[in-house]
Structures are given as C-alpha cells and as structure tokens.
Amino acid sequence: MTVQRFGVSIRKELLEDLDELVKKRAFPNRSKAISYLIEKFKVEQSWAEDAVVTGAILLVYDHHKRDVVDQSIHIQHAYQPLILALQHIHVTHDACLETIAVKGRASEIRELADKLIGMKGVEYGELMMSKVVE
Ligand code: NI
Numbered sequence: 127m128t129v130q131r132f133g134v135s136i137r138k139e140l141l142e143d144l145d146e147l148v149k150k151r152a153f154p155n156r157s158k159a160i161s162y163l164i165e166k167f168k169v170e171q172s173w174a175e176d177a178v179v180t181g182a183i184l185l186v187y188d189h190h191k192r193d194v195v196d197q198s199i200h201i202q203h204a205y206q207p208l209i210l211a212l213q214h215i216h217v218t219h220d221a222c223l224e225t226i227a228v229k230g231r232a233s234e235i236r237e238l239a240d241k242l243i244g245m246k247g248v249e250y251g252e253l254m255m256s257k258v259v260e
Contacts, residue, residue: 134160165257172258173232180210180259183239185224186217186250194247195222201245202226205238221249229259 136144144156153159172179187194202209208230215223226242228235236253243251 169255169257173255176232177258178230178260179232179235180227180229180256181235181239182254182256183224183226183228183235183242184250184252184254185222185226185242185248187222187224187245187248188220189222190220191247194245197245197247198224198242201238201241205234208234208238 144159147153147163148156148159151159151162153162169179185198187198189195202212208228210227210229212227213225217223228238232255239251239253242248243253
C-alpha cells in the first residue's frame with residue numbers, strides 16, 4: 127500500500143467539521159478520517175451500482191413469538207448462495223440476536239434483508255453495508 131501526501135484547500139467550516147469527526151470517532155488524525163469518508167462513499171456507490179458487495183444483516187427477535195425461527199431458516203435457505211456465515215446468540219431467556227454475514231449482488235442482499243427484517247416477530251433489524259471484496 128503506497129501512501130501519498132497532498133495539499134487540500136477547503137472552507138474553514140468544513141475543516142472544523144472534519145476535526146469534529148476526528149474527535150467524535152476517535153480517528154488518530156485527519157488523514158484517517160478522510161480515508162474513512164472516501165471508503166464510505168465507495169461503499170455507497172457500489173451498493174447504488176448493484177455491484178457484488180459484502181455486508182451483514184442483524185436481527186433481534188423473541189424466539190417464542192410466532193414461527194419467527196422457522197420463517198428465518200426458510201428465507202435463509204432460499205437465499206443460501208448469498209450467506210457466508212450465521213451467528214445466533216441467545217442474549218436472554220427470550221431474546222435472540224442473529225448476525226448473518228452476506229456477499230452477493232447488492233439488490234439481492236437488500237431483498238434478503240427486507241424479507242428477514244420484515245418478518246412478524248422481529249423486534250429490530252438492520253442491514254449493514256460493506257465493501258466490494260474480490
Ligand atoms: Ni436464541
């Protein structure tokens with residue numbers, strides 16, 4: 127990995143925003159914060175362009191409610207080629223936390239995430255978008 131230096135001229139307010147980001151997110155310096163923002167932009171672009179991307183789907187549900195476990199397994203089998211790994215954690219007696227690592231076409235991952243997050247019995251769900259990994 128080659129690192130290059132360059133000069134940047136930006137509005138004073140934007141520089142203050144950058145420094146606030148560095149502080150809030152505990153970046154070691156401005157360079158790391160700028161690199162993070164560029165990577166984030168690239169991730170958003172690759173998802174918008176329907177590239178092959180990676181990500182994770184997070185689900186929180188009460189396993190007693192309805193047939194949420196059966197539904198989840200049924201949906202995951204239908205989208206099996208997208209699923210890299212599944213972690214199911216019994217957080218409490220009732221609550222389960224599932225994280226599903228995925229890789230595939232962005233639109234298919236969104237479709238899978240919408241189906242899982244939309245299941246009756248899911249208390250919270252989130253799709254975390256990550257980058258293209260080749
Ligand atoms: Ni559980």
